[in-house]
Amino acid sequence: MSIAPVIDAGTAAGLHSPLFVDCRFELADPAAGEAAYRAGHLPGAVYAHLDRDLSDHGSDAAHAGRHPLPAAAQFAARLSAWGWLPGRHVVAYDGAGGALAAARLWWLLVMARVPASVLDGGIQAWTAAGQPLSTDIPKPADTHLDIAFDTDLLVDADELTHLMAENHAVLVDARARPRYLGEVEPIDAVAGHVPGALNRPFDQNLIDGRWRTSAELRQSFETLLGNRHPGDVVHMCGSGVTACHNVLAMAQAGLEGSRLFAPSWSGWSSDPDRPVARG
The missing domain is CATH 3.40.250.10 (Rhodanese-like domain)
Known part of the structure; x- marks a missing residue:
């Protein structure tokens, strides 16, 4: 069954073994998103930091912009550290309707041909739907993946x-x-x-x-x-x-x-x- 790019909390909660990724981030305070994650997140969710995980600030490419895309090998290492395995659906969420890092993660996953969606309304919609939060920090086993980006996109x-x-x-x-x-x-x-x-x-x-x-x-x-x-x-x-x-x-x-x-x-x-x- 095809899963839409944007899904509601009920659909997300009903998925079989999804990988939830908390992408909350504030440009004015880059540490705030991770602090909010530690205070409460979707059960089993890992954290993605816009600067550290979804960008390559070590890039020396000329005119690459303020948030250069990570290389495929860098992104594969991050997915591996999150415990992702091929076929597992990823649900990205943030606190801004996907407006910031959740949509960025979704796009990287599309380029990597990984099935993914963004949670409509973010963590606020999840709690409003009566779904639980957790403070447990998962420690997934590294899955040692290789991926390639579809650079035609x-x-x-x-x-x-x-x-x-x-x-x-x-x-x-x-x-x-x-x-x-x-x-x-x-x-x-x-x-x-x-x-x-x-x-x-x-x-x-x-x-x-x-x-x-x-x-x-x-x-x-x-x-x-x-x-x-x-x-x-x-x-x-x-x-x-x-x-x-x-x-x-x-x-x-x-x-x-x-x-x-x-x-x-x-x-x-x-x-x-x-x-x-x-x-």
């Missing part, structure tokens, strides 16, 4: 430039509109957006912390994209994290095949030779 800056010049791609920026317009830029050195990019803030996928229906998501993206095929769509944000929320939203809407420009604005704007648009 990624686009680099040069390919993106070429695709957009030939009108073969629609670039969708998930940042809040003031950042997209270049009116404010609280994090990166340069304000603005990639010329030609459309703006669809990721928070449009949610209402009161829960995901909109698949039909609502589909209508929203079809209105934005017109008659363009989902495979023409490339997503970006500030550093390749919240863009995954829009990839997930399209998948939940049945619009499969969109790709990710992982360096996103932080990578693009770090290269002075790349053009910048404002307004």
